[in-house]
Amino acid sequence: MQNIFRQYGMPFLMVSGMMLLVTLALLPLQQQVELAIVVLVYLLPVGISAARWGILPGIASAVSSFLLINYFFTRPYHTFKVDKFEDLVALAAFLVLTITISQLVGRMKNSLALATARENETVRLYDLSVSLSRxxxxxxxxxxxxxxxxxxxxxxxxxxxxxxxxxxxxxxxxxxxxxxxxxxxxxxxxxxxxxxxxxxxxxxxxxxxxxxxxxxxxxxxxxxxxxxxxxxxxxxRARILEESDKMKAALLSSVSHELRTPLATIKASVSSLNSEAVPWEAEARRDLLSAIEEETDHLNRLVGNLLNMSRIEAGALKLQRRWNVLAEVASVAAKKVKSATRDHAIRLEISDELPLVWLDDVLMEQVFINLLDNSCKYSPPGSSVHIRAEIRGEMLWAQVSNESPRVSEHDLGMIFEKFHRVTAADQITGTGLGLSICKGIIEAHQGRIWATNLPGGFAIEFEIPINAGGTAPRIPQP
The missing domain is CATH 3.30.450.40 (GAF domain)
Known part of the structure; x- marks a missing residue:
């Protein structure tokens, strides 16, 4: 109810008050002021009413001004009769003029209010749109x-x-x-x-x-x-599924290609051993059994890489850390890939004075196996592969270097991505997962791994905290 009175009643009450004040101010001058002056004075409250409260209060003020002028300031006074024709014309012109002014001013006020409201709507919508877009x-x-x-x-x-x-x-x-x-x-x-x-x-x-x-x-x-x-x-989600399908297809292609060679070798060796048509000598039998063992180790490494990759992808890679001698871990890894590195010289350059390191020896062994296997694939036969390690501050730094050609800057940044190959896949065998697995294992040790070009070749380097498990125990002296 109060809102209705404020919106509709208050403007007309204010108009009535202004008309009363103007009339009271002009009454003492009733005999001295000409009608034209009175008309001009009453134009002021009419314009104010229309500008302040709109069309209807403006028209109300125009009609009330017309009546007040006619009653108090047109002869004969205190009646609504008009003696002079020119006074009647003046009053009629005043009424038409004030109503027109009220309508024009009221429409301008409404247009201004509408424009202000539209501007406010636009600003609010813009603010909301900007907020939502982020x-x-x-x-x-x-x-x-x-x-x-x-x-x-x-x-x-x-x-x-x-x-x-x-x-x-x-x-x-x-x-x-x-x-x-x-x-x-x-x-x-x-x-x-x-x-x-x-x-x-x-x-x-x-x-x-x-x-x-x-x-x-x-x-x-x-x-x-x-x-x-x-x-x-x-x-x-669609992009992830598409990438997943591509990765599955690439993995299936790589694994199937990688499995074919060792399985063919194992099958041929077993078939030869089972054949009764050929009397195998002891040395030939040992060669066949050695080939079976080597290819079985190859398959075991392949399956191990696949399992580690799946654990890394699922975030389920758990470290079994203990204090280890890094030289022993690297040496065991070099022995396990002896068949794959027979055409290369493995140089182990790790000082005996190196302290014990807190790490998962099985996974770190896998890192060295992958790095050695990768080095031998990309470096020329007869070249050397070096394993170096030293303490740098609170970190253990290790490097596996070879004499392979330089790698482009683009490939250096992508070399640890799954299935990324520096050369064409048909030129180098493998699944393309080895270095990606190394990266996952090193990062699980709170370390980092990177690739770099050397003056005479190429190297993979990594570093891990040396005292992540506290103070290392002393290595017993023989």
């Missing part, structure tokens, strides 16, 4: 939408509800003020194919048509942002 998750989008709705419409409470793919999301502003009553306004967020949710408002004053239009625009912006977030999420 967000990618549905929870953040709903939070921003609800907060902007609460601030823009000056509501007592605002809520946003979205039916997400996992569970419904509900955001309230202010967060600590829960509402149990029915909301005053509910706007649905309807997408092109489905209903996303709704916006709820608790507000005493009813929304104007312009505010309702703005609230619907807010809901539309929210729908667009949610659709974009879901499309982005779906695109990311």
């Amino acid at each position: 967000l990618s998750s549905e929870a953040d989008i709903l939070d921003s939408l609800t907060r902007h709705t609460f601030e823009t419409f000056q509501a007592g409470q605002a809520q946003g509800l979205v039916e997400s793919e996992s569970a419904p999301l509900l955001v309230s502003y202010p967060p600590q003020d829960g509402k149990t009553s029915q909301p005053d306004v509910v706007v649905s967020m309807q997408g092109s194919q489905r209903l996303f949710g709704e916006i709820r408002l608790w507000r005493q004053a009813a929304l104007s048509p312009a505010e309702m239009r703005l609230l619907n625009a807010f809901a539309t912006q929210g729908v667009l942002a949610l659709e974009r977030a879901r499309l982005t999420s779906a695109e990311a």
Whole structure:
């Protein structure tokens, strides 16, 4: 009721007050002031009324001015009769002029108010659009939408509800003020194919048509942002699935190619040993058994790499650390790849004075096996492969170097990626997982690994904390 009186009653009351004040001010000068001067004076409150309160109060002030001039300032006084024709023309012209002024000024006021409201809507929508454009998750989008709705419409409470793919999301502003009553306004967020949710408002004053239009625009912006977030999420999932399919295809191709050679060798050797047509001598039998053992070791390393890669990808690689002598770990690795490195000279350059290192010896052995195998594949036969290690501050530094050609800067940055090859896959055998596994194992030891070109070849270097397990025990002297 108070709002209705403030909106409609108060302007007419103010108009009446201004007319009364102007009339009281001019009455003492009734005999001395000409009608033209009186008409000009009454134009002032008419213009003020139209500019301040709009068309209807302006027209009301024009009609009341016309009546007041006629009654108090046109002869005969205190009647609505007009003796002179020119006075009648002046009054009629005054009435037409003031009504016209009221309409023009009122329309200008309404146009200004409409332009201001549209500008406010545009600014609010722009702020909301900018805020939503930076967000990618549905929870953040709903939070921003609800907060902007609460601030823009000056509501007592605002809520946003979205039916997400996992569970419904509900955001309230202010967060600590829960509402149990029915909301005053509910706007649905309807997408092109489905209903996303709704916006709820608790507000005493009813929304104007312009505010309702703005609230619907807010809901539309929210729908667009949610659709974009879901499309982005779906695109990311599709891209991940596509990459996964490519990786599976590459892995299957690499593994099948890598398995074919050792299996063929094992099959041929076993078939030869089982053949009764050929009497095998002891030395030939040993050669065949040695070939079977070598290829079985090759298969075992391949399966071990695949298992380690799956653990690294799943985040399930668990270290079994203990204090170890790095020279022994590297030496065991060199012996295990002896068959693959028979055409190369393995040089172990690790000082006996090197302290014990806190590491997983099985996984670190796998690192050296992969690095030695990789070095022998890419370096020319007859060349040397060097294993070096030393203490640098709080870190253990190790290097496996060879005499292979230099690697481009692009390949240096990509060399630890899965399935990345420096040369064509048909020129070098392997699954393309060895260096990627090394990277996962070294990082699991809180270390880092990198590749670098040397003046006479190429090297893989890594470093890990030397005292991650506390103070190392002393190595017993023989």
